[in-house]
Amino acid sequence: MPEFILEADSIIYTIGTKSLLNDIYLKCQTGEVVGLLGSNGSGKSTLLKIIFGSLPTDHKHIRINGQVYNQPFTHDLIGYLSQDSFLPSNLSLTTIIDIFIPSTEKRSRVRDHQRIKLHLKKRVTQLSGGELRYFELLLLLNLNTPFVLLDEPFSGIEPIFKEQIKQLVKEYSREKGIIITDHDYRQIIEVSDRTILLINGACKPIKNVSELEDYNYIPSGKR
Numbered sequence: 001m002p003e004f005i006l007e008a009d010s011i012i013y014t015i016g017t018k019s020l021l022n023d024i025y026l027k028c029q030t031g032e033v034v035g036l037l038g039s040n041g042s043g044k045s046t047l048l049k050i051i052f053g054s055l056p057t058d059h060k061h062i063r064i065n066g067q068v069y070n071q072p073f074t075h076d077l078i079g080y081l082s083q084d085s086f087l088p089s090n091l092s093l094t095t096i097i098d099i100f101i102p103s104t105e106k107r108s109r110v111r112d113h114q115r116i117k118l119h120l121k122k123r124v125t126q127l128s129g130g131e132l133r134y135f136e137l138l139l140l141l142n143l144n145t146p147f148v149l150l151d152e153p154f155s156g157i158e159p160i161f162k163e164q165i166k167q168l169v170k171e172y173s174r175e176k177g178i179i180i181t182d183h184d185y186r187q188i189i190e191v192s193d194r195t196i197l198l199i200n201g202a203c204k205p206i207k208n209v210s211e212l213e214d215y216n217y218i219p220s221g222k223r
């Protein structure tokens with residue numbers, strides 16, 4: 001896949017009189033995983049929705065390879081794993097794969113995946129939480145988009161599935177740029193090439209875990 005560079009620039013978002021995102025700049029390129037940390041309510045989901053293009057805002061410049069896009073998702077440039085399941089609950093996995101994945105080769109890749117092939121005839125409601133999250137992630141990673149945004153992929157997931165999700169993210173980051181956010185900061189740090197902390201409406205690059213203590217994101221001595 002050719003190289004793509006995503007730049008989310010000058011992002012401002014206010015709620016009433018409160019400034020939530022204050023002139024944010026965030027960059028991600030294909031081949032890397034960018035981890036986004038932040039406290040509850042710091043604006044992580046809001047930022048991802050703005051980058052995806054589903055949430056309008058006062059000001060933003062979303063550029064991909066220098067070209068400005070208002071709604072990148074309408075151009076097949078970005079996929080987004082939201083916190084809530086986005087799949088129709090009464091369809092079988094086979095049907096969903098046929099609907100979601102345009103490429104024949106990638107449809108086979110998802111159908112033949114060892115974690116998925118046992119469940120193909122099941123409906124979405126018959127999957128466990130971990131199986132569902134894994135399936136959603138696999139679907140998104142097999143879209144033709146160069147970028148994927150992942151909002152809390154580890155939430156409610158048991159340790160063994162977390163490991164598998166991390167492996168999946170690492171595997172697909174060879175061909176995609178991935179921005180991932182979660183409260184499980186250890187998993188985020190492990191899976192990411194770079195980590196950013198969203199605090200007071202700004203993005204701070206994090207070089208080591210002790211900085212998370214300095215910013216009071218984690219309690220000191222709890223690393």
Ligand SMILES: Nc1ncnc2c1ncn2[C@@H]1O[C@H](COP(=O)(O)OP(=O)(O)OP(=O)(O)O)[C@@H](O)[C@H]1O
Nearest residue numbers: 015020038039040041042043044045046047083183
């Ligand atoms: N439509 C809305 N109307 C009013 N306030 C909103 C709306 N959407 C989000 N907010 C507020 O914006 C803030 C940021 O929300 P957001 O979901 O982006 O945070 P987050 O960092 O993803 O939080 P969490 O980690 O808890 O999911 C919160 O205080 C939230 O209550």
